[in-house]
Amino acid sequence: MTEETIPVRLIEVRYAARDINLYSLARPDGAPLPPASPGSHVDLILPNGTLRQYSLIDVDGPGDRYTIGVKRDAAGTGGSLFLHDRVPVGSMLRVSHPRNHFPLNEQAPHSVLIAGGIGVTPIYAMAARLAQLGKPFEIHYSSRSRDDAALARELDTLGGCRFHFDAESEGRFLDLKAIVASAPDGAHFYCCGPLPMLKAFEDATASLPPDHVHVEYFTAKEAAATEGGFSVELKRSGTSYVIPAGKTILDVLREAGLDVPASCEKGVCGTCETRVLAGTPDHRDAILTESEKRAGDTMMICCSGAKSDRLVLDL
Helix, strand or coil: CCCCEEEEEEEEEEEEECCEEEEEEECCCCCCCCCCCCCCEEEEECCCCCEEEEEECCCCCCCCCEEEEEECCCCCCCHHHHHHHHCCCCCEEEEECCECCCCCCCCCCCEEEEEEHHHHHHHHHHHHHHHHHCCCEEEEEEECCHHHCCCHHHHHHHCCEEEEEHHHCCCCCCCHHHHHHHCCCCCEEEEECCHHHHHHHHHHCCCCCHHHEEEECCCCCCCCCCCCCEEEEECCCCEEEEECCCCCHHHHHHHCCCCCCCCCCCCCCCCCEEEEEECCEECCCCCCCHHHHHHCCEEECCCCEECCCEEEECC
């Protein structure tokens, strides 16, 4: 990651659900943090150098803190374990400026908000904003059990929340097709949760206008393009690089000593988004819409490759 980061102190840890804590971060000098909108996320840099992306929960607060929800994942890559087990209140961390690739359309006539597990964090921020504006919305929140449902009380207070607990549903999952079918005309749909839920959501909304369907991924949707066999020209410097099999564009540019902005390196955060001046990208990210991918004007160089023999990038 190369963009400017902000020093913050962990000022509060609160229990949210089984294996889920809420972490509040503030500047040590008490100065306001950069504003954020519902759906925004930040990169959190832990003391051991680990970097992870987390959605912001309290985007409509006074701006003196960021709050994130983190699930302790014993089978993960270690970031959540380190935060849960080894980062006490008072620890100094760093965060990026907020980015939003999951924005809320505040003008929609109706909003359908769907969350699974820890995916409730951006959904809650959206619901709180819509309630503040007096806009119509409904929430569908699925978790394994009541003990695993983070922010359940807060969502219940906002109203319009329908809970689905797998442990109480005889093995039936949330019926996304029925939810989509029962929504009023013109509704916008939002979903954040585990990959199977996101896939079912995209299937259920496939016939809707693309600009009415909004999805947030925090894990890679597709494997990175590492087939290689093409060249990349950097327009500003005039240099060219051959991308071999087994490497991404970002890998090659870094090995050449270039300081290229990047963060998640799996196509879900948008830090490495780069303008394409010529050639046809092979998109593997989970950010760009289908129409944006067809246009081919931009790409995420951490995970996407090329369908053409050559790409010209605005770098």
